[in-house]
Amino acid sequence: MLGQTIVNGLLTGGLYAIAAIGFSMVWGVMGIINMAHGSFIMLGAYVSYIVFAGLGIDPFASLPLTMAVLFVLGYLVQRLLLNRLMRTSLLLSLVLTFGLDLVLINLCLLVFSADLRSVNTAYTSQSLALGPLLVPIVRLAVFLLALMLAGGFYLFLNRAKAGQAILATALDKETARLMGIDPLKVYALTAGAGAALAGAAGSFASMLYPISPNMGLTFIGSVFVITVLGGIGSIEGAVLAGLLYGLIQSFAASLLGVNYEEIVAFVMFLVILVLRPQGLLGKRFYGEPV
Amino acid sequence: MKARGFARLAALVSCGWLLVLGALGAQAQDVLKIGVAVSQSGTFVREGEFLRDGYQMWADSANAAGGIKVGGKTYKVQLVTYDDASQAQTSAKLTEKLITEDKVRFLFGPYSSGIANATAAISERYKILTIAPLATATNLFTRGYQYFFCPTATGNAGLWPVLYLLQQVTPKPQSVAIVGPDDLFPNIAAEGAKTKAEELGLKVVYTAKYPKGAPDLSAVATGIKAGNPDIVLGSGYSQDSILLVKAMRELRIVPKAIGLATAVAVPDFRTALGAAAEGVMGVDYWSPALTYGDQYFKNSQQFYDDFSKKYGHPPYYHAAAGAAAGIILQDAIETAQSLDTVKVREAMLKIAGETFYTRYKFNPDGTNSVATLYVSQILNGEPKTVFPPDVAQAHYRYPATAGK
């Protein structure tokens, strides 16, 4: 029971981590809280579903496509809408992306209706037995892929030129500009990358959960908590926090009862905000442009 | 000559025209308006639309048969329909609009007990009689409402038929786990199931209420596994029931039976789970195999066929319940020979009869004393009614282990 609780927590945490990374980075680099992030996850799930239902391609195989589609969407939203707000009031981005969220959900309702869709593969609901522990195959694969994606993204930020431009802009926009970096382009790139990661999370979610236009709402609360817990803008922080969050929920559910899962999460969130707003691994320069 | 003939013809035509107009005018006066505020967007969009189509099905049938006859007059039924967006606040607003602006004489209820709680407070104040076939929360009928009726069995009985069925099997199951989302209807159904299970001598080894909309139910499944029950009962909706069954399969929990309160009738449940849905039992409010009948539908199969033909997809219990609400209301109005709320209420308490959907005889609190529930089981990928035996389409499978 204890072992299973740990396995449950870690595996769920991996998915939460990948759902949070894009959100955390967008917030860290640009100061934008993307309320439509949950809808991006939902769209990722629908892209995977369409490819699966239409062409029979497994969501793991269509992952690059899903991420590419979401990258374009994130990039365009930033270029056409959010970049114009960067000069006025950043806090308005919260309201604007909320509006965008409503639009995306309603559009999906019109296109896909409220029917629950699912991706059912041969290995859905199968598990590996490791002694007394049961490890569901899909969850394990999602967990491993999520860690690999997070690692890859970390390398991209720290090694690739474009990634360095993002970091430089996050550090100091003006200096970055002097060095010939166009902040607005970097912002669009960042938003695109964030959306692509949301798309990956959606692709994973499509194999675990029923797909519906409202499914993003079940993620957005956890994404907030993990982002703040890990430190805004920190990739490694989000991964660590995602796993920790999964474990805490899993233990809260088994020790206090399942209905305490959420309240424990929110109280934890408030306490961290007040006591350590920079999060576990947050760095000084990230986040809040006061 | 020619001109005179033309004048005569013109006079005749215009006389005829006037007659037609007069007749239309008279018809237009004898319209019985019934208000419908149901969800056509938001959380309950699917259930709401089925329900609305059911109401409409009755209205069209009644009008095709000439209308409702009251005191020598014949009324055509007109439904005034709005979208409550699955929100209690909006539904309350629209109910008031239906009563005060549209001047409806009766109301059909919304989908979901939460919303019905808000609208009943208004209709009751205005003394407008409501038939709400899918507002089954027990708390609606303990508040002393005079003008609120529900022909469907109330929520606390929502899992009983599964327990009754499992009384008949050998060896008898000994233990049960009861789980569901923390929400109005599921709590009532889970509470009712717990009481009934204990009454029947079953040991309740695990209960859990999970947050509504929880994305992951592994923790619940782990708890069930530790309790190792013979039966697992779930009081939730489609989405969380899918998650629950998935999580149980992943942890290789194989109880002798799984019984769900609402999900089995909905096709999404089966497509989402595929083989994992095999053998799952669920409570059903209606089955096309029922042989009750009324003036419009001689049995449930006929309703099934008529509805499928009209809407291009088969009906679920929501639509059947909606149509039955209309048939019962019509019976009460024609018995009362009046459109007066108080007289129709008196008639509601007097009448007893059957529709294709259910037999009915109402208690003073608004519940139907002879409502019945059924059990369906997914057998070879299709839901079949398996209980009670007199309407069973197939024999139940027990122990109901999954596909392979």
Add this chain to the structure above:
Amino acid sequence: MPLRLARWSGLALALALMVAAPLVIGGYWLRILTSIYMYAVVAQGLNVIVGFAGYHAFGNVVFFGLGAYIVGVAVTLGAPLALAIVLAPIGAMLAAAVLGWPLLRLKGHYFAIATVALNLAMNDLIINVGGVTGGAEGLPMPLGTLAPEALNELVYFLMLGAMVASALIVLWLSRSPLGYALRALKDSALGAEVMGINTTLAKTLAWALSAGMTGTVGGIWGYWINFLEPGSAFDIGISVNGYIMMLVGGMGTVLGPVIGAFFLETVSTIIWGEFIKVHLLILGLLIILVVMLLPEGLLFHFRRLVPRRKAAP
């Protein structure tokens, strides 16, 4: 001062019309007006904490829900309505004062999402506490003996009163030392400290004031709807609507939130009736348009159209 006179007499006329409205209209339209007033107060509550103090309390609906539950529980336990409606703002203000002390140390986004989390936590708390609150099953309140018309008029005048009172409070605030302190705080927390303003006290007072307004209408709403569910009492959509109304009307102004409420609620009622399938879509697009095109609010643009005595800068 003819302009000023014109403005005041215009307001007086509008108010007289609102007071007389129940004589002419009833039922549904009275209900629409009542919810416009309700939202105007929610927007006004946000105006105090967002528009004046600069703290984006996105989850301010927590006080709405709190007020609703205070009234719901009090009335169910047999308290008279008048007492219950007085308790609602008191409870909400106390909660804001106690919670504000730690939470108002947070800035910008952090504070905004902390209020959202607070709202979710309170929602879950009610569900888990159960008991007199009814928990997840909801709280059905006693029906009472009022005829529907009388109840509607009572709620109408309560909401109208709340709207007028909140506007007067904001008017007072805009001219009071507290108002100046808050504006200084909004521009620069450090600057305000240097000026000798007790910033903690000022912002806590502002949030308590905001909570009191929101809690009052939450309480009246609770009595009006007669059946409380955590999901509808703590519905974040109420805050979001109020926020957009405040933005549309113009934040930091006295009448902006009221104008925003009239505008948005009328528009959304029309959308609701006409475009069932796409009303969220239209609402979302409207939000995006408002933020992109008129972040300073309608009032600001309206004022620019009206010639003013003041010399152009």
